[in-house]
Amino acid sequence: MLYNDNLPVRFPKGTFAMWTVYSFTGASILASIIFSLLLFLSIDEDPMMQLLFGGLAVIFELGKFFAWYEFGERRARRNYTGAFSAFAFYAVLAAISIGGSVGGINSATNQAQSHVNVQQSKINTYNMQINAIEKQIELNNIAAEKYIQMERIATGVARIQKANNQLRQQQQTLAAERDSLPVVNQGSVLGLIDSLAKSLNVQTQTAQLGLVVFLSVLLDFFAAFFVGLIGEELRFRNQFRRVNPITIDAFNTAEPKEPELLTKTLDTSSEVEQREILETEPEEPKNPYEKAIEALSSNQVNCTKRAVTRFLKISSEEVDDIFKQLLEEGIVSKKPNNHYQWHGVAQS
Numbered sequence: 001m002l003y004n005d006n007l008p009v010r011f012p013k014g015t016f017a018m019w020t021v022y023s024f025t026g027a028s029i030l031a032s033i034i035f036s037l038l039l040f041l042s043i044d045e046d047p048m049m050q051l052l053f054g055g056l057a058v059i060f061e062l063g064k065f066f067a068w069y070e071f072g073e074r075r076a077r078r079n080y081t082g083a084f085s086a087f088a089f090y091a092v093l094a095a096i097s098i099g100g101s102v103g104g105i106n107s108a109t110n111q112a113q114s115h116v117n118v119q120q121s122k123i124n125t126y127n128m129q130i131n132a133i134e135k136q137i138e139l140n141n142i143a144a145e146k147y148i149q150m151e152r153i154a155t156g157v158a159r160i161q162k163a164n165n166q167l168r169q170q171q172q173t174l175a176a177e178r179d180s181l182p183v184v185n186q187g188s189v190l191g192l193i194d195s196l197a198k199s200l201n202v203q204t205q206t207a208q209l210g211l212v213v214f215l216s217v218l219l220d221f222f223a224a225f226f227v228g229l230i231g232e233e234l235r236f237r238n239q240f241r242r243v244n245p246i247t248i249d250a251f252n253t254a255e256p257k258e259p260e261l262l263t264k265t266l267d268t269s270s271e272v273e274q275r276e277i278l279e280t281e282p283e284e285p286k287n288p289y290e291k292a293i294e295a296l297s298s299n300q301v302n303c304t305k306r307a308v309t310r311f312l313k314i315s316s317e318e319v320d321d322i323f324k325q326l327l328e329e330g331i332v333s334k335k336p337n338n339h340y341q342w343h344g345v346a347q348s
Contacts, residue, residue, distance in 0.1 A: 133174070193211060
């Protein structure tokens with residue numbers, strides 16, 4: 001239970017939650033950097049150029065996430081012009097990063113697909129040789145029929161049958177070698193790509209490109225979400241410490257004193273003290289201007305119109321008059337960015 005006007009919506013996240021957030025953020029940023037490096041390092045074979053392009057990929061990735069963090073900071077300060085510029089900068093870097101991730105993931109997928117293609121090409125080669133032998137056997141059979149029509153069975157047909165037997169043996173040998181090849185292990189990603197291509201009735205290359213783009217965008221947004229979550233949590237913690245809500249736990253848990261009776265208190269007080277209490281005039285209530293100076297002097301509120309309005313619970317017009325009077329008396333000054341700076345009341 002909280003006894004404060006500015007009640008926080010929630011309490012700061014615990015250690016386990018923050019370590020989980022930091023772990024997910026670091027893993028997603030690292031994955032995004034690695035996929036971008038796969039593309040940028042393949043641009044040139046020169047080690048010096050690879051170092052330069054690799055550094056460029058890392059700078060783009062880290063700069064992108066810092067731009068997103070800065071976007072959240074400026075939006076929280078209601079600096080919408082600065083937030084728009086930070087978002088535009090993030091969008092440019094995100095487009096480069098997503099393109100790099102697409103290229104990196106696509107390169108890794110193509111490399112896995114190449115092993116399958118090499119193995120499949122070997123099988124296709126054996127199949128072509130077997131089919132060629134089968135066609136040669138068919139041609140020999142046609143020639144044998146002509147020898148039979150010419151009644152040259154003893155000479156022509158016998159020779160063709162002997163040649164066909166040799167071709168059959170060669171065909172069986174090739175089939176055995178083909179069947180002895182190791183089975184092609186298709187990875188889960190390649191299986192998913194084939195399944196998507198069949199279900200969407202598109203080519204395998206189209207399904208692969210769509211899946212790669214989806215994974216790259218999802219990875220980028222995943223990392224950006226957790227970076228924004230860290231920024232929001234840090235801002236909330238600072239606000240929570242500044243507000244410092246009063247809870248029941250903050251009170252002393254010592255045993256309470258027994259309540260004293262009113263008659264006992266009246267008996268112990270003297271008549272002079274009672275007369276002074278009765279004759280004491282009540283203190284005149286302070287006007288909003290005096291309350292504002294007192295609150296600003298004791299650092300109870302920040303030197304902003306919004307903070308003073310919420311603290312005094314008065315209208316914005318009254319606050320404008322208060323700050324106008326403070327400016328005239330030189331107690332506050334106005335910065336170039338339209339923020340106010342507190343100087344304090346001069347001691348007389």
